[in-house]
Amino acid sequence: xxxxxxxxxxxxxxxxxxxxAKRAIENKLAQLFSAFGYEEVVTPTMEFLETLTNxxxxxxxxxxxxxxxxxxxxxALHHEMTTPIxxxxxxxxxxxxxxxxxxxxxxxxxxxxxxPDRQCEFYQAGVELLGVSNAFADAEIIALAAQSxxxxxxxxxxxxxxxxxxxxxxxxxxxLSAAAISEIKNFLERHxxxxxxxxxxxxxxxxxxxxxxxxxxxxxxxxxxxETARAFVKNKKSLDALxxxxxxxxxxxxxxxxxxxxxDLGIIRDFEYYTGMVFEAYAPGVxxxxxxxxxxxxxxxxxxxATGFALGIERILQACERQGILGNVQNKxxxxxxxxxxxxxxxxxxxxxxxxxxxxxxxxTPQNFDAAKISQTExxxxxxxxxx
Amino acid sequence: MSTELxxxxxxxxxxxxxxSRKLVITNDAEKLKFIITKTADVPTYxxxxxxxxxxxGKDVILESGKDVYELLDLGFGKCHLMMAVPxxxxxxxxxxxxxxxxxxxxxxxxxxxxxxxxxxxEYIKLNGSIELGPIVGLSESIVDIVETGTTLRENNLEEIVxxxxxxxxxxxxxxxxxxxxxxxxxxxxxxxxxL
Numbered sequence: 288x289x290x291x292x293x294x295x296x297x298x299x300x301x302x303x304x305x306x307x308a309k310r311a312i313e314n315k316l317a318q319l320f321s322a323f324g325y326e327e328v329v330t331p332t333m334e335f336l337e338t339l340t341n342x343x344x345x346x347x348x349x350x351x352x353x354x355x356x357x358x359x360x361x362x363a364l365h366h367e368m369t370t371p372i373x374x375x376x377x378x379x380x381x382x383x384x385x386x387x388x389x390x391x392x393x394x395x396x397x398x399x400x401x402x403p404d405r406q407c408e409f410y411q412a413g414v415e416l417l418g419v420s421n422a423f424a425d426a427e428i429i430a431l432a433a434q435s436x437x438x439x440x441x442x443x444x445x446x447x448x449x450x451x452x453x454x455x456x457x458x459x460x461x462x463l464s465a466a467a468i469s470e471i472k473n474f475l476e477r478h479x480x481x482x483x484x485x486x487x488x489x490x491x492x493x494x495x496x497x498x499x500x501x502x503x504x505x506x507x508x509x510x511x512x513x514e515t516a517r518a519f520v521k522n523k524k525s526l527d528a529l530x531x532x533x534x535x536x537x538x539x540x541x542x543x544x545x546x547x548x549x550x551d552l553g554i555i556r557d558f559e560y561y562t563g564m565v566f567e568a569y570a571p572g573v574x575x576x577x578x579x580x581x582x583x584x585x586x587x588x589x590x591x592x593a594t595g596f597a598l599g600i601e602r603i604l605q606a607c608e609r610q611g612i613l614g615n616v617q618n619k620x621x622x623x624x625x626x627x628x629x630x631x632x633x634x635x636x637x638x639x640x641x642x643x644x645x646x647x648x649x650x651x652t653p654q655n656f657d658a659a660k661i662s663q664t665e666x667x668x669x670x671x672x673x674x675x
Numbered sequence: 676m677s678t679e680l681x682x683x684x685x686x687x688x689x690x691x692x693x694x695s696r697k698l699v700i701t702n703d704a705e706k707l708k709f710i711i712t713k714t715a716d717v718p719t720y721x722x723x724x725x726x727x728x729x730x731x732g733k734d735v736i737l738e739s740g741k742d743v744y745e746l747l748d749l750g751f752g753k754c755h756l757m758m759a760v761p762x763x764x765x766x767x768x769x770x771x772x773x774x775x776x777x778x779x780x781x782x783x784x785x786x787x788x789x790x791x792x793x794x795x796x797e798y799i800k801l802n803g804s805i806e807l808g809p810i811v812g813l814s815e816s817i818v819d820i821v822e823t824g825t826t827l828r829e830n831n832l833e834e835i836v837x838x839x840x841x842x843x844x845x846x847x848x849x850x851x852x853x854x855x856x857x858x859x860x861x862x863x864x865x866x867x868x869x870l
Contacts, residue, residue, distance in 0.1 A: 447853045478744035478852065481844060507856040551853060569850040574724025576850070 297398070297407025307617045308604055309410070313392055315438045316412045316598070323431050325390035325414045330371040332393075336361040338374050346559070350397045352407075364396035369560070369595060372415050373586050376593075385418025385591055406601065413580070413597035420584060420592035422531055425564045426538030432578055432596045433544035436568060439603050440612045444570040444577065446547050449554030450532050451561050451581070453516065454503050456524030461496045471500065476555045480504055504553030510536055512550045528563075535564060560586045563594070572609040577602045620645040622668035624659025629674035636672065676751045676843065677730040678709075684865040718743055718846065727851035728859060733841040734820060738781045744852050747845040747863050750870050753822075755840045756784060759832040760816045761809045769836055770794065772816055778808030779818035788818075788838050806830040 294300065301309055317327065333354075340348050351363040365371050368391045376387060392412040399407065414431060416424050429446060436444050454475060458468045467490060474483035480501075487500045499519040506516050513529050520526060532550065539545045556565045556579060563582030570577055580596025587593060621640055625633035630653065637649040648668060650659065656673050663671040678691055688702035691709055700709045710726050717731040718741035729743075732752055736743065758769075758777070766772060773794045779785050782798040789796050799814050801807075806826055808814035818838065821827060827834065845866065847859055 445854055477742070478849065481745045481748045505860060507853065507860070549853065549856075551856075567853075569853055571850075571854060572724070574722060574848050574850055 299406060304617060309600060312439050312600060312603060313412060316435055317392060319435060319438050320390040320414055325388040327390050328372065328375065330375060333362045333364050334371055336363045339363050339366060339370050350399060352396050352398060366397045367395055368393060368411060368413060368597065369415060369583065376417055377587055387417040388414065390414045410600035411597045412600060413595060415593060415595035417593040418591045422534035423538060425582060425594050426535045426542065428580060428594050428596055429535060429539055429566060430542035430544050432568060432580065433547050435598055436577065440607050441570055441603065441610065443610060444547065444568055445549055446566055446568050447551045447554060448532060448548055448564060448566045449551050450528040450564050451555060452528035452563060453525045453552050454555065456522045456528060457499055457503065457520055459524065460520065460522040461492055472555055475504060475553055478504055478553065506552035508550060516552055531564060556581060570606040570610065573602060573606045575602065577606055618646050619666065619668045621647045621670045621672055622663040622666060623647060623672045624650045624654045624662065625674040626655065627653045633674050636674065680749065680866065680869060683869055721846050721848050724848045724850055727855060728845060728847045730843055730845055733844050734781065736844060736846065738783050740783060743846040744849055745844050745846055747866060749843040749845060752843040754820045756781060756818065756820055756838040757834045758816055758818050758836045758838060759827055759834045762831050762833045765833065765835065775815035777816045777818055778805050778814035780805060781818055784838065785818040806832060
């Protein structure tokens with residue numbers, strides 16, 4: 288027997304049924320993004336390394352797939368789409384009128400090991416809204432994310448909303464050093480409450496300040512949690528962050544998606560570029576987030592503020608499957624079989640039906656009726672037309 | 676210890692104990708399901724969301740490298756991870772052990788520890804009786820968990836460097852923590868009263 292050729296670590300094939308399910312979701316999302324006025328862009332799969340590491344910090348570098356071009360410059364496969372779109376907006380689109388509303392649907396690449404459902408190549412669809420820094424823009428992003436999960440077929444999901452400025456303000460209020468802030472963010476991101484508490488205790492702050500910092504990851508709940516959080520802070524930055532969330536929530540109510548929102552002020556997300564609201568979407572039965580995003584006003588430097596999100600296509604497919612709502616998306620209507628005499632008639636019949644929009648497979652050789660029946664069943668066509 | 680602690684706050688089920696032969700034990704009235712697994716597998720169940728929460732030693736969490744939320748230090752199961760060598764073959768400094776063989780159940784933690792000191796080692800992964808390594812000439816040293824130190828003494832080994840302290844931790848899946856926050860947070864608050 289010949290040796291089976293494998294695919295590289297972290298990559299996968301989509302067989303026809305899987306590819307059809309993926310395509311169906313991607314089409315629905317593309318339609319929805321366009322209905323909200325977002326225009327699709329396509330950027331190169333590879334970028335110069337410094338383009339990708341510019342905003343995301345150096346942490347990401349060890350997870351990038353890298354190679355050299357003929358001049359020995361380092362290239363890398365894009366690991367997300369926010370950074371390439373930022374590059375596009377600061378260069379070729381820099382004279383376009385703002386706001387810019389852009390969408391994408393592509394595969395991204397990250398090297399990672401030893402984690403559940405974390406493929407090295409995976410598919411993302413998402414949008415970026417550039418040039419507006421108000422809560423209205425953030426609410427549109429949240430509403431669109433919720434709507435995306437709905438059109439994908441998910442009924443049971445939750446959007447968990449936070450604001451990075453809340454924790455930032457609280458840390459600045461206590462005059463923490465840059466090193467301490469980065470350490471605390473690290474604990475918040477990994478939600479390591481045990482280490483967070485130990486670290487804060489070691490800082491020897493006054494009791495109230497220490498308690499507020501320790502409380503951050505536990506500020507989780509409905510809209511009432513914003514009131515609770517207000518009691519922990521005095522600084523303007525944190526208070527503004529809470530006000531911002533309140534405004535976003537009010538607009539989300541009008542969009543009709545507020546019932547899907549819970550708040551969690553401990554959400555930091557793993558990219559460093561977020562500067563305002565951040566969110567993740569979860570569904571029961573899937574142990575990791577389906578989508579995530581937020582506001583990133585500093586990435587495009589003095590150029591423009593921005594907000595956006597990305598959806599993990601494979602994860603949404605998985606959630607649909609686990610919630611039992613992945614129907615048969617393969618639309619196979621008619622199989623045409625024929626005998627020797629009817630070759631011409633069969634081609635004409637197939638052309639007619641295809642023009643009507645039917646999915647038609649025409650047998651590639653003349654068959655008798657029984658053979659045609661077997662082919663129809665094996666290939667999962669709804670109907671058989673036999674020309675004798 | 677875990678089941679006893681949980682019992683104190685009313686989280687229990689009929690027939691629940693850590694040596695149970697039944698792998699899944701349910702308490703329908705309280706809507707609780709207990710899963711009994713090998714210790715090393717606990718972070719895996721929680722990371723994937725097959726279990727919402729778990730109780731497991733810090734050493735196991737670190738070695739697994741799994742992405743789980745760590746909610747509470749339960750204080751029991753206290754032990755520490757250390758490096759030990761045969762008493763009669765002790766070298767002057769830690770660096771003198773560079774490029775030697777170290778037998779351990781915790782190759783990831785050990786590698787991180789030595790790498791931070793600029794040392795490369797040859798890691799020999801064993802699943803038990805780590806102390807045997809130097810005795811039979813499999814390795815020059817061991818990195819292992821110590822509770823009382825008796826085993827070390829009985830095998831003529833001496834601790835030369837302390838790597839980390841470990842206790843049992845309450846861990847949670849990131850999605851469960853958000854979707855079942857009230858219940859999990861109540862559990863944390865209740866447990867804190869007994870620590």
